[in-house]
Amino acid sequence: xxxxxxxxxxxxxxxxxxxxxxxxxxxxxxxxxxxxxxxxxxxxxxxxxxxxxxxxxxxxxxxxxxxxxxxxxxxxxxxxxxxxxxxxxxxxxxxxxxxxxxxxxxxxxxxxxxxxxxxxxxxxxxxxxxxxxxxxxxxxxxxxxxxxxxxxxxxxxxxxxxxxxxxxxxxxxxxxxxxxxxxxxxxxxxxxxxxxxxxxxxxxxxxxxxxxxxxxxxxxxxxxxxxxxxxxxxxxxxxxxxxxxxxxxxxxxxxxxxxxxxxxxxxxxxxxxxxxxxxxxxxxxx
Amino acid sequence: xxxxxxxxxxxxxxxxxxxxxxxxxxxxxxxxxxxxxxxxxxxxxxxxxxxxxxxxxxxxxxxxxxxxxxxxxxxxxxxxxxxxxxxxxxxxxxxxxxxxxxxxxxxxxxxxxxxxxxxxxxxxxxxxxxxxxxxxxxxxxxxxxxxxxxxxxxxxxxxxxxxxxxxxxxxxxxxxxxxxxxxxxxxxxxxxxxxxxxxxxxxxxxxxxxxxxxxxxxxxxxxxxxxxxxxxxxxxxxxxxxxxxxxxxxxxxxxxxxxxxxxxxxxxxxxxxxxxxxxxxxxxxx
Numbered sequence: 295x296x297x298x299x300x301x302x303x304x305x306x307x308x309x310x311x312x313x314x315x316x317x318x319x320x321x322x323x324x325x326x327x328x329x330x331x332x333x334x335x336x337x338x339x340x341x342x343x344x345x346x347x348x349x350x351x352x353x354x355x356x357x358x359x360x361x362x363x364x365x366x367x368x369x370x371x372x373x374x375x376x377x378x379x380x381x382x383x384x385x386x387x388x389x390x391x392x393x394x395x396x397x398x399x400x401x402x403x404x405x406x407x408x409x410x411x412x413x414x415x416x417x418x419x420x421x422x423x424x425x426x427x428x429x430x431x432x433x434x435x436x437x438x439x440x441x442x443x444x445x446x447x448x449x450x451x452x453x454x455x456x457x458x459x460x461x462x463x464x465x466x467x468x469x470x471x472x473x474x475x476x477x478x479x480x481x482x483x484x485x486x487x488x489x490x491x492x493x494x495x496x497x498x499x500x501x502x503x504x505x506x507x508x509x510x511x512x513x514x515x516x517x518x519x520x521x522x523x524x525x526x527x528x529x530x531x532x533x534x535x536x537x538x539x540x541x542x543x544x545x546x547x548x549x550x551x552x553x554x555x556x557x558x559x560x561x562x563x564x565x566x567x568x569x570x571x572x573x574x575x576x577x578x579x580x
Numbered sequence: 581x582x583x584x585x586x587x588x589x590x591x592x593x594x595x596x597x598x599x600x601x602x603x604x605x606x607x608x609x610x611x612x613x614x615x616x617x618x619x620x621x622x623x624x625x626x627x628x629x630x631x632x633x634x635x636x637x638x639x640x641x642x643x644x645x646x647x648x649x650x651x652x653x654x655x656x657x658x659x660x661x662x663x664x665x666x667x668x669x670x671x672x673x674x675x676x677x678x679x680x681x682x683x684x685x686x687x688x689x690x691x692x693x694x695x696x697x698x699x700x701x702x703x704x705x706x707x708x709x710x711x712x713x714x715x716x717x718x719x720x721x722x723x724x725x726x727x728x729x730x731x732x733x734x735x736x737x738x739x740x741x742x743x744x745x746x747x748x749x750x751x752x753x754x755x756x757x758x759x760x761x762x763x764x765x766x767x768x769x770x771x772x773x774x775x776x777x778x779x780x781x782x783x784x785x786x787x788x789x790x791x792x793x794x795x796x797x798x799x800x801x802x803x804x805x806x807x808x809x810x811x812x813x814x815x816x817x818x819x820x821x822x823x824x825x826x827x828x829x830x831x832x833x834x835x836x837x838x839x840x841x842x843x844x845x846x847x848x849x850x851x852x853x854x855x856x857x858x859x860x861x862x863x864x865x866x
Binding site for chain 2: 308312401403404405406407408409410411412413414430434435438439441460461463464465466467468548
């Protein structure tokens with residue numbers, strides 16, 4: 295699965311990757327990593343633009359990581375559009391695509407796991423118990439392969455961002471973590487590669503998710519008890535969508551549950567719902 | 581628990597450590613790590629000498645890692661001799677002692693685990709199920725803190741060496757792993773900080789362990805079926821010692837069990853026994 299002849303500089307092996315990064319480091323350049331699963335959209339390109347403010351070169355990794363999908367999830371159908379991705383990135387600067395193969399990432403005899411409790415518990419882990427183990431593993435590997443000075447993770451996957459921040463502290467990974475602002479459509483829907491799964495009617499309905507979260511946040515800021523605000527948001531989500539995994543408020547950093555009363559700690563409202571067969575997530579600051 | 585005023589350069593924080601290593605790297609020097617739990621003996625000093633052949637500067641980490649001890653093991657009584665250790669190292673060159681505190685290594689909110697299957701299964705893990713999780717975690721952290729070019733692990737802890745080699749492959753840690761030859765006393769007893777626990781009579785008896793392993797290896801090399809050679813070695817160990825955790829032959833790299841017949845793959849004989857209340861381990865190549 296060598297990448298095809300792409301419009302921009304692309305490598306598929308750690309050896310080639312390290313050679314390019316070492317060259318940049320020798321020139322004193324600051325290197326950023328934007329980890330992606332490909333299917334790049336404007337949200338990803340915005341992350342690349344954002345890290346360009348604090349780095350000189352950007353490695354965009356493109357790897358649909360089997361370790362973070364469970365059986366029955368969309369690993370096989372997840373969009374793979376490497377040539378399109380390369381074309382989109384080519385406009386952003388003299389960067390590097392790193393697109394390793396699954397066989398190189400997880401060779402025969404692979405036996406290592408990286409697991410987190412704390413912020414990795416609950417929320418996404420309820421529906422996807424393997425997910426953060428897979429994320430922590432692949433991010434650990436990517437950080438060790440690239441050794442970036444800085445890496446950016448979108449706030450759209452907020453729990454993932456908190457898990458990565460904790461991973462970086464706990465394993466002493468020498469990487470600055472930037473939070474990438476969520477890119478949104480006109481109706482507030484967070485941009486996501488999975489939005490491509492939505493038909494026109496479901497796409498129209500999906501816009502309600504961000505509205506419900508904004509109202510939930512406003513209720514909390516107005517001093518409404520958390521249990522009451524949450525019950526109202528959950529009820530609205532149940533009406534609007536075909537399934538509700540969670541609509542809840544958590545501590546903004548640890549993602550610990552908060553009390554039932556008015557919220558005083560820094561907090562975040564987060565949701566995961568199903569629209570048709572597509573699972574959407576979103577979150578906003580309180 | 582800041583280290584006392586030591587006879588050689590010593591740091592206790594990641595910040596000071598990275599500053600010194602960055603200075604060396606900027607001078608183009610090659611940096612080695614010798615991870616230890618302190619209580620340094622000639623075996624450790626031999627490892628420092630050995631890596632000096634392939635590196636310019638050596639960081640000796642001294643950290644009695646709580647994560648690799650279970651309740652009831654000897655974490656509290658493990659010898660801590662930082663000033664003696666520093667004095668011993670001072671003679672070996674312009675190196676650095678890195679002696680972090682447990683609070684800095686495992687701060688509040690720490691939630692990350694690094695776990696391996698494969699070579700980490702069985703043998704030491706039977707008696708010490710937490711052990712390799714703790715080792716993999718602390719070694720991952722030390723590698724990320726120091727970012728050494730090369731690190732050395734004694735062959736005396738052979739299973740640990742194979743676990744580290746696998747960890748380095750699986751997590752793409754950019755560190756060359758050297759195997760340090762086992763330093764031995766005149767009667768063949770492998771040097772170990774835990775030998776200090778032996779009384780004179782137990783010390784005398786302990787020498788039999790290496791003799792039994794050598795004979796076990798010789799039997800295998802002569803073509804004796806593995807099951808027969810192993811049964812003989814186990815019987816002798818049961819006679820000689822106060823407990824036998826294992827005396828066995830394994831694949832030299834994966835530590836997988838071998839068949840009952842004559843050994844053809846590269847193999848290693850390994851043993852763990854109790855002499856009095858002290859647990860001793862040893863191993864040799866077949």
